[in-house]
Amino acid sequence: MIRKGKRMTKQRRVILETLRRTKSHPTADWIYKEAKKELPDLSLGTVYRNLNKLKEEGEILELSFGSTFSRYDGNPENHYHFLCLQCDRMYDVDLPLQDNLEKLVEKELGCRVTSHRMEFYGKCGECLGNTKNTMP
Numbered sequence: 001m002i003r004k005g006k007r008m009t010k011q012r013r014v015i016l017e018t019l020r021r022t023k024s025h026p027t028a029d030w031i032y033k034e035a036k037k038e039l040p041d042l043s044l045g046t047v048y049r050n051l052n053k054l055k056e057e058g059e060i061l062e063l064s065f066g067s068t069f070s071r072y073d074g075n076p077e078n079h080y081h082f083l084c085l086q087c088d089r090m091y092d093v094d095l096p097l098q099d100n101l102e103k104l105v106e107k108e109l110g111c112r113v114t115s116h117r118m119e120f121y122g123k124c125g126e127c128l129g130n131t132k133n134t135m136p
Contacts, residue, residue: 012050014038019060020074025081025090027069063090078115084124093120 008016018035019026026034032047051072054060061073063081071090073081080093102113 009050011035011039011042011046012054014042015047015050016054016059016074019072022074023092025063025071025073027071029069031072078117080118080120082120082122082124084127085121086123086127089124089126091124 014035015031018031018038024030028044028047028051031051032042032044035047036042051060051062055062055072058076061076063071063073073092075092078097080095080097082091082093084090097116098118102116105111105113105116
């Protein structure tokens with residue numbers, strides 16, 4: 001959902017729509033290649049600038065997992081992720097947020113937690129050869 005009062009250029013709209021059409025948590029390079037199909041004159045620098053702006057406006061999430069590049073998520077709501085260490089696929093984990101963790105941290109540190117992020121790492125069902133438990 002595009003928030004009111006935010007300037008939405010054609011480039012920004014196409015980048016956001018491209019990102020929201022996929023569940024794959026792509027890199028900026030992938031978004032650039034896909035958006036370029038609709039906007040042939042688009043530059044990679046424009047994609048990065050707009051991704052940063054969309055992140056600042058709360059429209060998308062930037063996910064950095066210690067690799068050399070970030071991935072982006074068109075769902076800005078707080079949710080968990082699973083990253084396959086073998087094939088590098090990333091999936092949303094559809095579990096309720098564990099607010100009790102925030103309360104535990106607040107109690108332990110005497111602070112106020114406003115949100116948290118959690119990732120799970122391992123091998124996906126496909127890499128394990130488990131066709132019964134293959135993720136989308």
